[in-house]
Amino acid sequence: MDSALIPKGVERCSLKRFLLGQAIVGAVVLWGVYAMILCWMKGLNQTNMNDSFGFALWIWADLAVIAVGGGAFFTGLLRYVIGLKDLKNIINYAVLIGVCCYGSALLILAIDIGQPLRGWFIFWHANVHSMLTEVAFCLSLYMAVLIIEYIPLLLENRQVDKIPFFHNLSHNMHVVMAVFAATGAFLSCFHQGSLGGVSGVLFGRPFAFREGIFIWPWTFFLFTWSAAACGPCFTILVTKITEKITNKKLVKDNVIDLLAKISGWMICSYIIAKTIDTLYWAFVTAPHAGFNVMDFYDDNFWAHGIWILIMEIVICGYIPAIILLREKTRQNQKLLWTAAILATIGICLNRWVLVMQPMSMPVMTFDEWVLYLPSWQEIATTILPIAGGIMVIAFSYRYLPIFPQEQELNPVED
Amino acid sequence: MFPFSFEWIWDVGHVVFHGGMWYALSIIGAGMTYCVLKAAIDTKNGKGGGDHH
Numbered sequence: 001m002d003s004a005l006i007p008k009g010v011e012r013c014s015l016k017r018f019l020l021g022q023a024i025v026g027a028v029v030l031w032g033v034y035a036m037i038l039c040w041m042k043g044l045n046q047t048n049m050n051d052s053f054g055f056a057l058w059i060w061a062d063l064a065v066i067a068v069g070g071g072a073f074f075t076g077l078l079r080y081v082i083g084l085k086d087l088k089n090i091i092n093y094a095v096l097i098g099v100c101c102y103g104s105a106l107l108i109l110a111i112d113i114g115q116p117l118r119g120w121f122i123f124w125h126a127n128v129h130s131m132l133t134e135v136a137f138c139l140s141l142y143m144a145v146l147i148i149e150y151i152p153l154l155l156e157n158r159q160v161d162k163i164p165f166f167h168n169l170s171h172n173m174h175v176v177m178a179v180f181a182a183t184g185a186f187l188s189c190f191h192q193g194s195l196g197g198v199s200g201v202l203f204g205r206p207f208a209f210r211e212g213i214f215i216w217p218w219t220f221f222l223f224t225w226s227a228a229a230c231g232p233c234f235t236i237l238v239t240k241i242t243e244k245i246t247n248k249k250l251v252k253d254n255v256i257d258l259l260a261k262i263s264g265w266m267i268c269s270y271i272i273a274k275t276i277d278t279l280y281w282a283f284v285t286a287p288h289a290g291f292n293v294m295d296f297y298d299d300n301f302w303a304h305g306i307w308i309l310i311m312e313i314v315i316c317g318y319i320p321a322i323i324l325l326r327e328k329t330r331q332n333q334k335l336l337w338t339a340a341i342l343a344t345i346g347i348c349l350n351r352w353v354l355v356m357q358p359m360s361m362p363v364m365t366f367d368e369w370v371l372y373l374p375s376w377q378e379i380a381t382t383i384l385p386i387a388g389g390i391m392v393i394a395f396s397y398r399y400l401p402i403f404p405q406e407q408e409l410n411p412v413e414d
Numbered sequence: 415m416f417p418f419s420f421e422w423i424w425d426v427g428h429v430v431f432h433g434g435m436w437y438a439l440s441i442i443g444a445g446m447t448y449c450v451l452k453a454a455i456d457t458k459n460g461k462g463g464g465d466h467h
Contacts, residue, residue, distance in 0.1 A: 126431060
């Protein structure tokens with residue numbers, strides 16, 4: 001029924017099956033939309049926000065999706081600015097994942113501010129002393145860049161491409177894509193960094209506070225670095241999941257191997273820098289502020305115990321780096337899956353540690369550790385963009401030529 | 415915010431933040447304008463009739 005819209009030379013499941021899948025995920029989206037409407041209509045009392053946690057679970061979800069979406073800007077930089085031609089076979093998917101991640105971040109922010117109708121205040125009544133203003137500027141502009149990078153894909157749909165103007169527009173956008181990719185990389189570096197900077201400048205929160213250069217704490221650089229390092233791993237992970245679901249090989253091994261190798265070197269350098277930063281913080285910064293490093297970890301081991309530090313740096317940092325650095329382990333599919341999963345968990349955990357844990361720990365002598373339990377509305381609205389992202393990816397995979405190598409890897413017999 | 419807005423102050427913070435934003439917006443806007451105009455001219459000249467780039 002919709003075969004005229006499906007790219008030439010590739011096979012897709014029946015429309016009925018596709019719509020059934022979309023309907024199942026769509027039900028989750030509707031649940032999230034209901035929770036979102038509750039938050040907008042009734043206000044932020046629908047959340048479990050309190051004096052300790054003023055941003056709800058959303059702030060972590062926001063930082064995590066932005067971090068894993070870093071694969072888009074870094075792959076774009078490698079492909080269009082540095083000129084790694086092999087990555088042209090995965091850049092479309094990296095952009096699509098980026099669109100979903102950044103779209104999710106903006107949607108979550110629209111709920112988190114409570115009054116989305118006043119969202120434009122941050123642009124017009126900007127507080128130029130706040131790193132979050134920079135984040136808002138760069139995030140919005142980078143979303144525009146991602147949409148611009150996604151438009152040529154939409155225009156390459158079989159039917160749309162037949163219209164000469166759209167065909168020419170798509171071609172011209174490809175020609176100048178390096179300019180957009182470079183702008184995107186510039187914007188990404190700053191908003192990823194500023195999100196880290198927000199934690200690092202909190203001198204009243206010694207768990208998060210870091211020294212740095214000029215106005216930028218070390219967390220500024222570590223956030224950008226980690227997003228560039230782990231973002232490509234998330235791209236690989238989603239690609240592998242898509243291959244499993246579609247039961248097809250969509251990207252050649254040499255392309256995945258190149259991206260995994262670059263990601264491995266990035267994770268390795270990042271995790272060494274992170275280790276140095278942690279050691280300096282534990283033995284110099286914290287003692288100067290009058291703290292022993294173990295003061296930052298709760299006696300309740302499972303809530304805010306030291307395990308989280310070991311998990312983040314050793315298990316989700318060094319292990320994926322070691323796997324991805326060695327050609328033999330990188331080319332082992334099980335180990336590649338393991339590395340991609342660990343790196344993704346690692347970066348999400350890093351964002352959790354730097355935005356949720358500083359809020360949990362006592363600051364005053366009369367304070368106690370606080371454990372945050374989100375309301376169902378927060379959980380539903382956090383799952384909403386993920387489900388929405390799955391629908392967008394499924395739609396794009398079905399109707400757009402996302403994977404240039406798919407036809408060659410999966411020849412269809414007429 | 416524009417320099418002619420009543421809240422505007424000529425200091426480093428405003429110039430860097432808003433200057434950066436307008437600079438990035440200009441690049442994005444100019445890039446898209448170029449693509450759309452060139453596509454219109456190409457179409458008028460008969461290009462893009464089913465050929466593939």
